[in-house]
Amino acid sequence: MTKEFDAVIVGSGINALVCGAMLAKNGWRVAILERNDQPGGAISTRTDVFPGFTVELLSSWHPLFLGGPAYADLASDLARLGVEYLNTEDPTGVVCTDGSAVLSTNAQRNAETFGGLGDLGAWNAVMSDFGNKADLAFGLLGTDFWRPNSGKLGWKAWRQLGRRGVMESGAELLEPAGPWADRTFSSPVTKALLAPWALHNGLGPDDASSAFITKVIAAAITLGGMPIPVGGGVKLVDALCTIVTEAGGEIATSTAVQKINVIDGKARSVLTSDGNTYTASKVVIASVTPQSLYLDLLDEKCVPEKYRSAAQDYRYGRAGMQIHLALSEPPRWNNPDMANVALVHVLDSINSFSESVNAANRGFLPRRPTIVVGQPTTIDSSRAPEGAGLLWIQLQEVPRVIRGDLAAEITHTGDWSSKVRDQYAQRVIDQLQPHIANISSGQTGKIVLGPADLEGLNVNLVGGDPYSGDCRIDQYALWRPLRLANGHNTGIKGLWHIGASTHPGPGLGGGSGYLVAKRLRERRR
Ligand SMILES: Cc1cc2nc3c(=O)[nH]c(=O)nc-3n(C[C@H](O)[C@H](O)[C@H](O)COP(=O)(O)OP(=O)(O)OC[C@H]3O[C@@H](n4cnc5c(N)ncnc54)[C@H](O)[C@@H]3O)c2cc1C
Numbered sequence: 001m002t003k004e005f006d007a008v009i010v011g012s013g014i015n016a017l018v019c020g021a022m023l024a025k026n027g028w029r030v031a032i033l034e035r036n037d038q039p040g041g042a043i044s045t046r047t048d049v050f051p052g053f054t055v056e057l058l059s060s061w062h063p064l065f066l067g068g069p070a071y072a073d074l075a076s077d078l079a080r081l082g083v084e085y086l087n088t089e090d091p092t093g094v095v096c097t098d099g100s101a102v103l104s105t106n107a108q109r110n111a112e113t114f115g116g117l118g119d120l121g122a123w124n125a126v127m128s129d130f131g132n133k134a135d136l137a138f139g140l141l142g143t144d145f146w147r148p149n150s151g152k153l154g155w156k157a158w159r160q161l162g163r164r165g166v167m168e169s170g171a172e173l174l175e176p177a178g179p180w181a182d183r184t185f186s187s188p189v190t191k192a193l194l195a196p197w198a199l200h201n202g203l204g205p206d207d208a209s210s211a212f213i214t215k216v217i218a219a220a221i222t223l224g225g226m227p228i229p230v231g232g233g234v235k236l237v238d239a240l241c242t243i244v245t246e247a248g249g250e251i252a253t254s255t256a257v258q259k260i261n262v263i264d265g266k267a268r269s270v271l272t273s274d275g276n277t278y279t280a281s282k283v284v285i286a287s288v289t290p291q292s293l294y295l296d297l298l299d300e301k302c303v304p305e306k307y308r309s310a311a312q313d314y315r316y317g318r319a320g321m322q323i324h325l326a327l328s329e330p331p332r333w334n335n336p337d338m339a340n341v342a343l344v345h346v347l348d349s350i351n352s353f354s355e356s357v358n359a360a361n362r363g364f365l366p367r368r369p370t371i372v373v374g375q376p377t378t379i380d381s382s383r384a385p386e387g388a389g390l391l392w393i394q395l396q397e398v399p400r401v402i403r404g405d406l407a408a409e410i411t412h413t414g415d416w417s418s419k420v421r422d423q424y425a426q427r428v429i430d431q432l433q434p435h436i437a438n439i440s441s442g443q444t445g446k447i448v449l450g451p452a453d454l455e456g457l458n459v460n461l462v463g464g465d466p467y468s469g470d471c472r473i474d475q476y477a478l479w480r481p482l483r484l485a486n487g488h489n490t491g492i493k494g495l496w497h498i499g500a501s502t503h504p505g506p507g508l509g510g511g512s513g514y515l516v517a518k519r520l521r522e523r524r525r
Contacts, residue, residue, distance in 0.1 A: 001276045005031040005249065007520075008270050008280040010257045010297070011287035013041025013460070015498045017240035018070040019285060019513030024247035025077070026521045031278050032244060033270065035256035039241055041287075041458055042466070042500075043508070045232030050326040050445040052385040054232050057449070058322065058457065058466075060374055060392050061343065063091075064509035065236070066227045067220055069142060073514065074243070081239035084230045086379045091226035093341040095435050096192040097348045100335050103193060103218070105225045117187035126184060127222070130215050133169065136160065137216055140173075141504050144515045145478055146487035173212050174473070177203075178354055180211035188349055194218055196345040196353055196370050199396045202317050202471030202506065204357030205350055209473050226342040228379050233508075260284055260293075260495065262302040267495035270297075280494070285516060287499035289460055289468055290314040290481045293490070307491055310482040314501070315475060318360045319398040319416075319451035319464030323425050326445035327389030331375065332437040340378050346371040346435060355406075356397040363403030365410060369395055371428055373436075389442065395428060400451060400463035416464070421450035460499065467506035468499065480505060488516050496520075 007023050009016045012034035020030040032039065044057040065071050066085060071078075089109075093102040101113050114123040130137065139153045157166055177198045181191040197217040198210035229235045241251045256273040267284040269277050286293050294303050294311035330339065338344050347353055347370040356366035374392035376383045384390040402412045402420065410423045425448040432439050449457070451464020460468045469475060478485045480503045487503060488496050496516045500506035503515075 002279060003031065003250070003276065004279045004281065005029045006280065006282045007031070007285060008033065008278045009285045009287065010260070010270065011041060011460070011499065012039035012251065012253075013287055013499060014043060014065070014508050014510045015500070015513030016041070016285070016287040017237060017244075017513070018074070018510030019498060019517040020249065021074055021077070021240045021243040022070070022514065022517035023520065024244045024249050025074075027247065028249075028282070029247065030244050030249035032241075032249070032251045033255045033257050033272060033278065034251070034253045035273070035459070036457075037254050039251055039253060040234065040237040041460065043233035043237050044457065045234035049324070049447055052388070053326055053390055053445075054383045055324050055390070055447075056232055056376065056392060057324070057447075058454070059233065059508055060228065060376060062227050062229060062233070062236075062508055063220055063224050064507040067224050068509040068511060068514070070510035070514040074240070077243050078236070078239050081242050083235050083239045085227040086230055087225040087227045088340070088342050088379045089225070090341045090378070091221045091343065092193075092197075093338055093344045094189065094193040094196070095335060095338060095344060095346045096189060098188040098192070100337065101189050101193045102337055102341055103221060105222055107222075110222065114190065117190050119185045119187050119190045122184050122186070123190070126215060127219065130219050133160075134219065136169075137212070140477075141216065142511060144487070144519065145503065146489060147519065174208045175211040176206050176208060177210035177214045178205035178350060180214070181205070181350060191350040192345070192347060192353070195350050196347060196372075199357075199370060199372070202467040204361070205354050206358070207472055209476070226379065228376060230380055231382060257297060259299070260286065260297045262298065262492055262495070266493040283494050283496060283520060285496045285498055287460075287513070289462060289499075289501050290497070292459070293497060298492070302492060304491060306484060307482070310484050313483070314481060315470040316400065316462045316465040317467055317470035317472075318357070318396065319400045320454060320466035321395040321398050321421070321425070321451065321464070322447075322449040322454070323391075323393040323395075323428060324445075324447040325391040325393065325439070325443055326384070327391065327438060327442040328444050329387060329438065329442055330377070330389040331391060331439065332442075334435050334437065338435075342375060342378050344373045344375070346373055346432060359406050360397040360399045363399045363401055365399065365402060365405040365407070365424055366397050367407040368431065369397050369428060371395065371432060373432065388444075389438075391439075393428065396466065398451060398464065400465065416450045416452045418450070421448055421453075460501070469501045471505055476505060477503060488512060
């Protein structure tokens with residue numbers, strides 16, 4: 001069967017859905033084709049895993065979406081379709097060897113916290129300096145570098161900062177978080193509170209630009225908190241799908257795209273696993289990894305050799321793991337301040353953070369991982385039955401292939417067998433035990449997702465990499481996805497590339513979907 005649309009989108013993650021919804025609002029008929037049986041990609045809300053609970057199996061926190069331009073474009077439609085966001089005054093905190101602290105959206109509380117840590121002057125200076133350049137910083141992350149007007153940002157920076165200032169800011173932009181935290185703050189607790197946020201952009205404290213990312217996220221969280229949608233990310237997914245179908249589009253699940261057909265140099269249609277052809281009168285947009293796009297979906301003869309070779313060299317980052325725990329009562333933290341915090345990092349110190357990232361990069365299971373403990377019910381109480389507790393635990397310092405165990409406890413054969421996965425999960429729970437008294441005794445349900453499970457849930461998470469590609473600077477910004485610096489343009493007429501593997505990278509902001517939809521909308525005008 002052949003079906004006809006204006007745009008055909010491969011995959012249904014946040015970028016595909018944002019892109020599809022924006023084009024649909026512009027009057028386009030859009031088909032979104034998804035190989036899984038549900039749309040959403042790394043948004044996977046499940047009500048069937050623990051009875052009575054709503055569990056975000058993968059991504060959970062939406063500050064990037066609410067703070068980004070895609071939300072601004074679609075907010076009125078999302079509200080009309082019932083998407084409602086809740087927020088918190090206590091978005092993040094840390095429990096480390098030297099103490100604990102909470103970063104709040106309340107400036108007075110932050111002044112007390114940093115004052116108590118002896119870092120108030122330093123914190124104020126960081127925020128004020130960042131505030132002066134915030135439009136440039138956020139502009140850099142949201143700019144479509146490949147449009148003629150992207151030069152405006154550089155010009156603005158030049159006018160605002162001068163030649164010397166631009167040079168200085170360039171060095172600041174590349175600084176790693178570890179040295180920055182060491183030279184800026186005196187308390188190990190402040191360092192451990194802020195630096196682990198680099199993880200959430202795929203970086204470690206010794207990676208270039210991790211200080212910049214830490215500052216961006218610290219500012220974004222203190223201003224915007226940690227919003228999540230009532231009832232889970234599925235509500236956002238459903239609403240975005242509705243915007244597409246209301247305009248005559250289609251969301252086809254259990255429909256894997258096998259080929260993108262290029263005729264006379266232009267992408268014209270796609271062939272799906274069930275033998276159907278979806279034709280695209282205007283564009284085909286692929287939200288897949290570079291390797292899938294250039295080496296698999298496109299015929300070899302359509303792709304210039306330099307694209308194939310650059311795609312071959314595209315690198316994946318560390319893997320991730322998720323542990324979900326249902327508890328008979330809310331988590332009993334030793335430090336009661338943590339009970340209301342949405343996302344707590346539990347680690348020894350910035351030094352253990354550095355050790356664990358490097359261990360995982362080199363193929364070793366960390367001894368003392370940095371543990372991300374999410375507590376969705378602190379914001380949306382509907383996620384668990386009354387009186388019960390729910391923990392969303394994330395690990396981002398996980399080797400994709402195992403070479404060894406830094407603690408020399410877990411034996412392995414290189415692969416992520418379920419035995420190795422569960423033993424490592426137990427190390428994490430044992431590490432949390434001194435901080436959360438009922439983490440073991442109160443368990444009524446447990447799910448552990450290792451790297452292989454993540455890839456099984458979403459093929460774009462290659463080797464369990466939650467960010468669909470290493471985010472270090474040589475593969476970020478201008479050089480994401482390919483070192484050819486071609487951006488979302490595939491070099492094939494009518495074919496665009498979006499998703500976490502493309503600029504501006506991973507996260508629920510929907511940035512690449514937004515940038516491509518905006519570009520296409522403006523073209524049509
Ligand atoms: C465990 C985990 C936790 C995270 N937590 C957060 C968080 O809390 N907040 C945050 O901002 N970010 C988070 N992230 C990152 C964020 O969720 C992702 O970067 C983002 O959702 C990726 O979106 P995407 O548009 O690239 O598409 P994806 O979500 O990767 O979806 C791509 C879809 O394309 C489909 N597909 C691929 N190939 C084909 C094909 N040939 N035919 C048809 N369909 C195909 C896949 O099945 C998949 O459904 C998390 C990621 C993970 C994995």
